[in-house]
Amino acid sequence: MPVEPLSRTEIEARLAELPGWTLAGDRLTRAYRLDSHVAAAAMTVHIARVQDELDHHSDLTLGYNTVSLSVHTHSAGGAVTAKDFELARRVEDLASAHGAH
Numbered sequence: 059m060p061v062e063p064l065s066r067t068e069i070e071a072r073l074a075e076l077p078g079w080t081l082a083g084d085r086l087t088r089a090y091r092l093d094s095h096v097a098a099a100a101m102t103v104h105i106a107r108v109q110d111e112l113d114h115h116s117d118l119t120l121g122y123n124t125v126s127l128s129v130h131t132h133s134a135g136g137a138v139t140a141k142d143f144e145l146a147r148r149v150e151d152l153a154s155a156h157g158a159h
């Protein structure tokens with residue numbers, strides 16, 4: 059089933075439920091800080107598993123004690139869709155178990 063671009067109003071309403079996530083251009087983004095580089099690497103692996111499960115993939119960057127995500131929906135012409143918010147919600151739900159903040 060094709061996913062439709064969300065309106066700006068809908069994006070802002072959904073972002074209100076996801077503290078720390080922002081709209082940067084046409085992408086949802088968030089950066090997390092962790093207590094160590096290995097903890098950050100472990101979180102990226104966990105996110106990669108979720109992304110394969112959802113068949114939806116962010117640009118996922120491992121930094122020094124940081125994990126950063128940037129996502130939009132290629133099949134919707136690069137717009138933000140419900141799939142992006144589904145991924146963001148799943149990442150938020152796993153973040154605290156990794157000590158991410």
Ligand SMILES: C[C@H](O)[C@H](O)[C@H]1CNC2=NC(N)=NC(=O)C2=N1
Nearest residue numbers: 113114115116130131132133134
């Ligand atoms: C064939 C497969 O469903 C597509 O390539 C998926 C994979 N992951 C994806 N990820 C993102 N961010 N957007 C997509 O449109 C997308 N499409």
